[in-house]
Amino acid sequence: MATAKELSDFLEAVERRAFKQTAYAVRDDHAALDIVQDAMMKLATKYADKPLAELPMLFQRILQNTMRDYWRRQKVRNLWTTLLSSFGGSAEGGDERDPLETIDVEDDSDEPHAQLERSQTIKLIELAIQKLPARQREAFVLRYWEEMDVAETAKIMGCSDGSVKTHCSRAVHSLATELKKQGLDKLGITGSIAMSKSLKS
Template identity: 55%
Template sequence: MEKRAFKRSYYHVRNEEAALDIVQESMMKLSEHYGDKPANELPMLFQRILSNCTLDWFRRQKRHNALFSHLSDFEAPGDDAGDFDLLEAWAGPDDGERAQSAEDLARRSQTLRDIEIEIQALPPRQREAFLMRYWEEMDVAETAAAMGCSEGSVKTHCFRAVQALSKALKAKGIEP
């Protein structure tokens, strides 16, 4: 769960250190405030806490930027996004079942980078709904509870995200 939470946070803040801090803060809050809850409720609570911690991070950044925007050494989100692999778990290590050429591996790597770029380009709420539904494999009700919105809003955000991703990836020649 920690790795998926990190990737979800990283998609939002586009800063590896900040994403790690957000996940750590979320886990601490979960253990401090909800340790007595039944185990089956913890994943939902964690998703909601993670969303709230991410929003808090953006609020702190906005406040920081308003106060210190004249400083040139402020690190903007996304500065170290170059080495992040979006679908590392999906791509996984080569299991040796079939040999792949260097060209196949390069093409697959480029496709994964293209998908990552398009997911990052989604509006924040669409990206959040998409990642919860299809990356975290949460159902509509769980996603709605975690995002603090209605089930209809989750469906709308997911539909729009899938449409936008499909259109963008088809424009790049990537089709299922």
């Protein structure tokens, strides 16, 4: 059973990642904060009697379920909005735009070139992650960011190990394709990875 101090330390360690992951999924920072808070409260209320070692997996499971609840509510809300807006006039038709084309390129000449390049790369990566199908993003985040094994990820996602591997592989491939399309050399990714490889070797 986790004490208040242990729970506090655990949440402090995961809250930022949880927020970013949720923000990528729901694309709304305020909603993401609400979802993370809900997940924290549910963990504290319903699973306080569980041992500390089980908290990471439980928290991820709660977080994913809370996101799904949010999507369900959004779906119902969107349905009504669409129905009501169909009486009020036509939409602008901006849904088909590629979000990668809408990035504001910061043109701040005072900022160092590397920092600018890095921030642009992060923006591109974040958009590429947001563009991933929900299940692929979930699998990618849990496997690579939360460093969970296939079985744990499968348990959280409620699917088989094979499905997790497929989702992960497709997610990484989609990300790679998207980033290669933008030009890895241009983004400085190739150079950075090559440098880190040479440092490791």
